[in-house]
Amino acid sequence: MVIPIQLENNENIRYDITIDKLPHLTFDTKVAIVTNPTVSQYHLDTLLAHIDAKALHVVTIPDGEEYKNLETVETILNELFSHKLDRKSLLIAFGGGVIGDMTGFTASLYQRGIGFIQIPTTLLAQVDASVGGKTGVNNAFGKNLVGAFYQPKAVYIDTEFLKTLPSREFAAGLAELIKMAVMFDREFFEFLETADLNDKVTLEKAIARSVELKAWVVNQDEKEAGIRAVLNYGHTFAHVIENETAYKTYLHGEAVAIGMVMANHLAHALGLMSEEEIKRVETLLRKHNLPVIYTVLDVDAFYDKFFLDKKSMNDKIKFILPNGIGQFEMRNDIEAAAVKKVLSGFAGAN
């Protein structure tokens, strides 16, 4: 399957996302693959067997979110300069979201921008990080605070690479996929309720639909001036949960799963979602062993932490809520009391 990306306000950006067996890739330029030791040990030989280039270098960076910073980007840049990559050279991001975000960011900076290709090896990166052109790094003040909007030349999604992915990480990727269904596509949600994602063709179909929906959003709103904010469904709550648990307890997708459940209860309180619909989303999350329960110890403290999120400006919090399954609503007029009441429902015996 091939999903074309074409930003509506920038005719220069046009590329394809291919969901299929990785094809043989031939480049008439220098190429550098950026990867980490974990991905490398399982899959680098496979990738190398698929690439012909004028010169081919592999840049290996340490595995983990704690290395997603400007220092690592500078290390990659220096390695590229020492290999004398030029303006026509190409980077390949080969790994999960951290590799993708940092490789894209490095490509945007090298001599003010060279091309890069995404070959994501985690489900989260396949459905989420590889689409949309958000690149960047973390710093002492928070996650993804420094970066660039920079689109790849191509994205190749091959589910073969997921075979070595731990099942917990696979499920965390599914959370983002379920998010797309709840926000935009009731039929897709119903497909997911019965789908056997162990089946390769079914999984490819699910990934393709999720990518297609995200592409539709990004094409309209590359720089998150409007509808792209809908992709933050569940994330406003998730960021607080991740902050309260020091990013140690939950994978990002797991925190998003809980965050979606919280958002659903808020939607219910506002009359946007039925009890039955809340249940159906929970059931789908549980089916994939995603967490749906979290104990809010201090409701006021939890609420105050919404304002740490860079997406909140002034004193309004923008909540992205389902309006039933398959439709969304953006609200920035919800009283603190209403939100805190919903949070109280998570303060103990839920």
Place this chain on the structure above:
Amino acid sequence: MVIPIQLENNENIRYDITIDKLPHLTFDTKVAIVTNPTVSQYHLDTLLAHIDAKALHVVTIPDGEEYKNLETVETILNELFSHKLDRKSLLIAFGGGVIGDMTGFTASLYQRGIGFIQIPTTLLAQVDASVGGKTGVNNAFGKNLVGAFYQPKAVYIDTEFLKTLPSREFAAGLAELIKMAVMFDREFFEFLETADLNDKVTLEKAIARSVELKAWVVNQDEKEAGIRAVLNYGHTFAHVIENETAYKTYLHGEAVAIGMVMANHLAHALGLMSEEEIKRVETLLRKHNLPVIYTVLDVDAFYDKFFLDKKSMNDKIKFILPNGIGQFEMRNDIEAAAVKKVLSGFAGAN
């Protein structure tokens, strides 16, 4: 005078360059001014008297090309985060080319891009660095190797700020202005031959024409895929001169002045320029105390250094040459022997 910028291939980028007395600027957002101690001591009070903002911070970075690196950018970023600038905040670059390049680059990175305004205080920055959207920093491998194409929201050029500029730096800025005339506009060149640039109105007129010409080039070719390379007239030679003299002997504009003279002699050897035209350019450069003489000690070594320039790929060197005064020619078919013969003319008693 107001010169509009409108990139032909990107409808989203549109802003004005205003050449006039600095107006009063009112912003409904947080603003951070980035400057250095030299500019600050002479002109910061003036600038502060012209700005109203929701909050106003001044970030002072050390003066000098040696601080134009990723570390300084990270320092600026951290200061902006500590002041809690948000996505609607604005940076003001207040200084010369180094301040402009680093402030623009920092703006491009902060939360993946916030707005910035250029208020250049050197002639070089007014005619060159403030137009075109090339931002970035140096690294161990060379100058401006890491960065982004990122356009400002507005540029304000006020020649009052040039009153404290050392005359040698003023002349270095004129070199880039003369470059524009030789490449694109014979009438402008003739105007410069008789102009008294100590006169404010005449100087503004000259700056405006130079900026207008550069804007015309950049509008067509933001990312230097084609005609923008013409702006490198004199620079291919200048980069070698700067390298041979370890960036210590000449200001960039001075090296460009010599580089233009060298390029002119090459143009003459190819029948593109008369002796009389070479003389006229030299006379104009000399009138402003710009150097036109350089001793090439080792012709082969000088020639080999062309290949250090990032703009040279494979084994072709692209020379930008005048075709008479006011027209240009791009050539990548010139035999090494022909270039070396011209360089030999600079090997001693010229």
